[in-house]
Amino acid sequence: MPLIRLVYASQFASPISEQDAQDIIEISTVNNRKHDITGVLCDSNFYYLQCLEGGRDEVNHLYQKIAMDKRHVRPVILMYQEILHREFDDWYMGRIPAINISGAMVLKYSREREFNPYTMTPESAYQFLFELSRLNAVL
Template sequence: MPLEALVYCSRVATGITVDQINLLVTDAASHNLTADVTGVLFCDGLSFLQYIEGPADGIAATYARILAATSHTAIEVLGTRSGGARRFPQWSMRWLPLEQVDFRITRASEWRDLARRREGAMFQVPTGVDRMATLVRPYLN
């Protein structure tokens, strides 16, 4: 079954607390287990950036839930991809806090096609996927 991936950015709804984010992620992780979706959610207190991966039907169901959620607004898809391997097979969902400067740099990175920097390419700016991998690395087992 081919793997799909999607990354989006959104604004945190006014008044959302860390405890509410924890509950939101717990609920998402439960749904994602059923939908065979994995991923990571970054938050700087003002915005979310979420990467999800899984089968097309699982991504469609998960993204429908994301669009219906009242925990955020101004959802913008940054990139999508078909094919490839899972980047987060161990996380049905995990959220990681980011400093605002790290969030802004990651958000502004190149996300088109969720590409990684080509190995051996000199002077190439890291892509969003490269930055995401760097931010997540300390949390991987």
């Protein structure tokens, strides 16, 4: 079965607390480990941007579950492709906290400094997550 990368954007259903964000990472780390899914999650400015990597069936199944989660709305798949290898293989679900996302970094990948993943191209959204993860921004 092919290895897949899926990147999607969504919006918070309501403002989240630090505890809410940590709860998602905690359950994700436990579940994703079981299914050999890796990736990163960025939560900032009322938006989520998440990358999932793994087997096609596993990623599809997880995305269907995530898309139904009432904690966010308007999930939109930005990228879905077969890949040669994982880029986030160190993290079952790494988190890129808002505080680590500078206006300059957002501007590098978007037309404005305000983080809004819906306005990013698929490749920009993916490269944004990739660069942030390589800056040791992932907890």
